[in-house]
Amino acid sequence: MEPGKAQPPQASANAAMASCRKKKSEDATFLEDLKDHIDEFMHASMDEHKTCFKKTIQKMFGMSKVVAERNSSAAAANTTSEGVESSLPLQTIVSE
Incomplete structure (x- = not known):
């Protein structure tokens, strides 16, 4: 058992709730x-890794939700005839 690893259970639980990365x-x-x-990564407990992973996934989904909401509100604002996108037909050339 390493001397720096002996922590009371409450301190370990509080560390798992702390931020993932501290500069x-x-x-x-x-x-x-x-x-x-x-070094932080290597010495983190499994609870800290789980908590950090969950926070990262929640942050990613939260950011994607904000972007989707922003895009949908921008699309709603551009529903006039000027906001319609144009597209060009696909042209293919077949050589013999």
């Missing part, structure tokens, strides 16, 4: 930030 230093180089991120 330790704003002035860190890219490689320092990447190393910290990998």
